[in-house]
Amino acid sequence: MDLVTLAHIIILMFLMAVAVAAVRAKHVLTAVIIYSAYSFTMAITYLILRSPDVAMTEAAIGAGVTTMLFIATLSRTTKEEE
Secondary structure, three states, X not given: OOHHHHHHHHHHHHHHHHHHHHHHOOOHHHHHHHHHHHHHHXXXXXXXXXXXXXXXXXXXXXXXXXXXXXXXXXXXXXXXXX
16 A cells, blocks of 8 residues: 555544534534534545545535635624523
């Protein structure tokens, strides 16, 4: 097994762990931050698969713009008092 294959296996294992962590997150902001890590890891995976255009799009939109929109939405919503 060469080094690139080993690195890809490690990245895919990290990707699965991040996906499970995003689903199990107790707070919404934590889930958004973990989702950003998931998108960035997917961008790295696309680079390993030699698809740089998809990787750049995933990094810009998935890890960048979508995360900022989620955080902006969370900052504008208020928690109702019980």
